Amino acid sequence: MAGAASFEVLTPPPVDGSTRARRGRLTLTHGAVETPQFMPVGTNATVKALDPDDIKATGASIILANTYHLYLRPGHERIARLGGLHEFMSWDRPILTDSGGFQVVSLGDLRVVDEDGATFRSHLDGSLHRFTPEHAIGVQEALGSDVAVAFDQPVTPSSPRAVVAEATSRTHRWAERSLAAHSRADQALFGIVQGGLEPDLRADSTRFIASLPFDGICIGGLAGDETPEQREAALEVAVPLLEADPRPRYLMGLGSPADLLEAVHRGVDLFDSVLPARVARNGQVWVPGGRLNLRNQRFLDDPSPVQEDCPCILCTRFSRAYVAHLFRAKELLAYRLATCHNLTFTLDFMARIRFAIEAGTFPAVVSELRLRAGRMSASEVAEKSA
RNA sequence: GGGUAGGUUGAGCAGGUGGUGAGCUCCGCUGACUGUAGAUCAGCCGUCUUCGACUGUGGGGGUUCGAUUCCCUCCCUGCCCA
Numbered sequence: 001m002a003g004a005a006s007f008e009v010l011t012p013p014p015v016d017g018s019t020r021a022r023r024g025r026l027t028l029t030h031g032a033v034e035t036p037q038f039m040p041v042g043t044n045a046t047v048k049a050l051d052p053d054d055i056k057a058t059g060a061s062i063i064l065a066n067t068y069h070l071y072l073r074p075g076h077e078r079i080a081r082l083g084g085l086h087e088f089m090s091w092d093r094p095i096l097t098d099s100g101g102f103q104v105v106s107l108g109d110l111r112v113v114d115e116d117g118a119t120f121r122s123h124l125d126g127s128l129h130r131f132t133p134e135h136a137i138g139v140q141e142a143l144g145s146d147v148a149v150a151f152d153q154p155v156t157p158s159s160p161r162a163v164v165a166e167a168t169s170r171t172h173r174w175a176e177r178s179l180a181a182h183s184r185a186d187q188a189l190f191g192i193v194q195g196g197l198e199p200d201l202r203a204d205s206t207r208f209i210a211s212l213p214f215d216g217i218c219i220g221g222l223a224g225d226e227t228p229e230q231r232e233a234a235l236e237v238a239v240p241l242l243e244a245d246p247r248p249r250y251l252m253g254l255g256s257p258a259d260l261l262e263a264v265h266r267g268v269d270l271f272d273s274v275l276p277a278r279v280a281r282n283g284q285v286w287v288p289g290g291r292l293n294l295r296n297q298r299f300l301d302d303p304s305p306v307q308e309d310c311p312c313i314l315c316t317r318f319s320r321a322y323v324a325h326l327f328r329a330k331e332l333l334a335y336r337l338a339t340c341h342n343l344t345f346t347l348d349f350m351a352r353i354r355f356a357i358e359a360g361t362f363p364a365v366v367s368e369l370r371l372r373a374g375r376m377s378a379s380e381v382a383e384k385s386a
Numbered sequence: 387g388g389g390u391a392g393g394u395u396g397a398g399c400a401g402g403u404g405g406u407g408a409g410c411u412c413c414g415c416u417g418a419c420u421g422u423a424g425a426u427c428a429g430c431c432g433u434c435u436u437c438g439a440c441u442g443u444g445g446g447g448g449u450u451c452g453a454u455u456c457c458c459u460c461c462c463u464g465c466c467c468a
Contacts, residue, residue, distance in 0.1 A: 039421095041420095041421075042422095043421095043422050048422080048424095048425075049425075064421070066421085066422075069422085069423095096421095098421050099421090101421075102421045103421095103422095103423090105421095106421090106422080107423070110423080122423095123423035124423080154421080192421090218421080220421070221421095222421095223420045223421075224420085251421090252420095252421035253420055254420060254421090255419095256420065259420070271420095271421095272420095272421055273421075273422095274419090274420065274421085274422045274424085275419070275420040276420090277422085278419060278420085278422070278424065278425090278426080279418095279420090280425095281424085281425045281426080282418085282419070282424085282425075282426065282427090284418095284419090293416080293417080295416090296415085296416080297414090297415075327425095328413095330425075332425080334425080335425050338425095339425095
């Protein structure tokens, strides 16, 4: 193992099997991350609309940046010359870089995958760029993130079994190459499990990735077009195989409070997603029990805060009416305020989860947390807990 | 007063020189968003009994089988000249 990360389970799951939720601490070069934890996404070395003080105020202890985007612009070598990613973006806490693997699926027609790597046509100017596992690791070492991630080939969860099988086995070969290419001693390296929604492929992939000396295990290829039930089933295949594994489990790409809760319940430690920030920029905010669309007419005359007990700048200083006005006027402050709120809500939700795990009350309060997250209706929660 | 260009669904426009104008962009309404090609996208946006029907091109009148189009008249607006 690279040795740049240590993970300690502070509160293991209860022996009665009522939950796999666990409380841990991941220590990285730039600081400790209390788990379960959510990582806001800052693809272009910025969490859109926020400055570093804003990000800290949300409670974030680690953020995610993107290898592919920063390679294209402004260039990883330039960032290295300028002192590395932390210095460049003035963020002194941990950073995890995604390898660019996600762009293999998200860029769709702009890329071609072969055994050696992926060729992208830049979404910025159409130029051609080649990503291999070795290159993705080299770029991440230049960026100097706390955690680098192996280059993988995710596929849409609903893909045919043959497609999933091929991408998964290729991801395994790329995992070994990523490990072999990695040399930076102050940077951890996580490997990525694939396997789609096929239980046997998911299990095989989990065993294979776990057999390699990574510092953490990413569960990839989800947060796509699968249903929550399918996703949870995939987790119930993968996580038990990692039960005795000493490393953190990171479910890539999840997002909504309800999804985070269900995944923690099934043993996941780390998350990232653009969802809270994107939803915020598009005018909607999370509140206990659901979400509000601030562009709705009814908020124009609403003097109340978005959420009574929220410590964020939006809720403590402004009314729903004000931010509703800002969204209509397309004022830049709207995006900042709403993003601050949704990230604060998400990170506060994770803090509540951690508190409950520590207190040993997590199984007892899952229903209450589901209600807060807004996935189930009040009656559904009552029914489930009855 | 004379000349001239115009008056199209909340706003701004397109189109239409005799054969059924509901087309665009804003605005407005609602929804979606999950390892960010996203401060984006989608649906709706005259009325109704909504797989359809009706109404609508400044007002009134005329010609015609049929008028947004041609004729008369009036009203309103911009610009130019007095």
